[in-house]
Amino acid sequence: MGRIRAAFLLILVALGLAGCWGYNEVNDLAFVTTAALDAGAAGGSGEAGGSGTAGGSGTAYRWTVAVPVPELVLPASVGGGGSAAGGAARTNLFRSAAGPAPRAAAEALEAGFPREVRWSFADHVLIGEEAARRGLRPLLEMVSRAYRVERRASLYVVRGQASSLLQSLHPALDRSLARSFDAIGRKNRPGTLRSVDANTLLRWLDTPGLDPFLPVVKAAEASGAVSPSPDGVALFRRDRLVGFLPPPLADGLLMARGEAHPFMLSVRCPAAPGGAGGEAAQAPAGGRPGTVTFRVERNKARVRVTPGPQAGAGGVAPAAGSGPGGGSGVAGLPSFLIEVRLEAVLFEWDCAARTLDLALVEAAGREAARQARDRIRAALGRAAELGVDPAGLGTAWYRHDPKGWRAAAPGWRQALRDLEPRVRVTVHVRGYQLTSAAP
């Protein structure tokens, strides 16, 4: 009797603790897989299917969400009937609603939705340019406080309206929107972007001497399909968007951070050892300019901080030997050296010298290193113009000398503009792949 009683109680407790207090049919739920956040007048206009319950002239934020619809034919209860009415684009239902803050806009969206909305499946969040320029804290507030949009949701910036981009997407073969974004965020594949989730962004905002960045996506159309595609990175000053790095420069920033995904690097053909040298001598037949293409597969980066020349009490003299390739060149600042190591494979060899040897490949590797260094410098230069430090030079200084960093932190953004960190890039060519000579 005692065991029966105990078993009954345990089952009762297990049911209660598991929260089995109700049920939901899948068709009664709306799983948000991709969401777009816009702000301001831009975010409040032109949205299809918006509830508008919390909108109006005071509207600040607007959510637009994509919800996969399992039914091939949408029932009327979920607003089917074509995109013109804010209905479906093949497999997705789009809905939007506005509110004074992202959380309020989400509530408004749920109120106008005939299904129970589940935000925790929103793995990808697009942020419109205006919302990003206003600052990400309202979004991060929603993410970190509530058990809805998860911290591991990837964030992207869209030039212009995020909702427009979201609703324009129509991946080939009716692939789901979420999987399309998963595909462009894969780590070991060329042409992908460095994804940043909300947790990482929160951690970066909490790291001294570091300004965050987010990947930028655009809509790429091919053969009638419209898919998301990388379009550089967006630079932030703390949580506010201040500018963009287009794709080539974005690679420069990611190389400086040691986070670049695989990418191609094409350089001129190297001069033959002991030969006349020059591009013409190395051009392949036909007079085309010869090129060597590497695929950079891995990279590591490290920022070295070395103290500048010390001055007398209370001050630090300008660093000696500053300028390009020298020190920081700014009074009171240490010298920064960014060491980047790229590992590449020879992807294509289109030069007059058809048989590869160590000297030729090393020469091509040095040229690739020079090009990578120029790209990194250009990226850091653009970031410095905007007064932001996405490479984390300030963080490296903070970790090297916390007291020195704290003393200089108030003037760091101004100092960034004149900072000229040295960049040292080495390219290790790991191999020719399966042949040592062009056919």
Added chain:
Amino acid sequence: MPRRDQVDTASIAALLIITILATLVFFLPRSLAAVAGRDAWLAVLAATPAVGLVVGAWYALYFRPGLTPLDRVRFHPVARWFVLPVLVAYAAYHAGGILGETILLMVIVFQETPVWVFHATMAVTTWVLAAYGRETLARLGLMVLPVMVVALAVNLAILLPGGAEWAQLLPLLEGGPATLLRGIPVLVAATVETLILTYFADGLRARDRIGRALVWAAAGEIVLLAGVAVACVVVLGPGETARAVAPTFILARLARPVPVLSRPEVFTISAWLLGIALKLALFVYVAGVTTRVTLGLSDRWQAAIHGAMTAVAVAVAVLLFPDSQRWDWQFTRVWPFVGMAGLGAGVVAGLLPARGERKVRGDGGWGGSGPRSS
């Protein structure tokens, strides 16, 4: 006839880890990050001597002679009326706190479930466990601890390779070594909670190996807590760790290995919920047994008193820990002082000479309210 409420050293060691980590593992990284920043894990290590001192005190005062606090206090004409009520209040406060902070997280996860459902189900679980007595609690501890640790380890193994930024641990000792000392009161207050295990002292069959078991358990607690603090700092960052209500809970949610296993935190949280229920039952058990002895009631009243103390725990949870802000206030400002009160009561009781008849007959000792073998 063998006593049904006897325990072994391994159970005591398992319960020691569960007692400290079952709920505090979710909240302590926050307190430690608030005082020591990115050095929160070092603050755990720096508190090792203090943790050892508290555990050593319980060993020296109770486990070596094998007497419970009730043995020491019950027959003392003065201390009986001062120390026993403190022990009851200490255990009831902790039980209510555990209940309150657990439900605090549950209502975030299951927003639509009424709060009273959580209170009721947790109360029933607690009462059943406490009423079945300390041998049940001890055996359950042995079963639950591996599940809890494995769940945590798997969770971190999934999360850390892609989600950790190890450089967040640097620079070390930015605020100087003195910063680490500020974590010691937090760790002491946490370790004092193992006072409830001294109620198992007279149930040990053999005491020769309990010292070594306690050392291993304290070391395990330090390692687990330091590891969780490291994980919080490298994944969330020190500022976010200090800002989050329950940073370890957020860690659990972040782990997601593959889309098909999209919510592994369900396993982690469920496993730790078992430990939380066990810890809650331990406190209610101590509060119930102490109350019965204080009131001079016979053993047959124990199950009812455990039920009453469960109700008290619910009342404490509802009144003192009803929402985040009051939980925060209690956890940061009251809980450490309650811990120190428990430390004082435990030490005072331990220093008292054992007088009167020691209760060793086969009725289950102080905690013998559970089912008897026939």
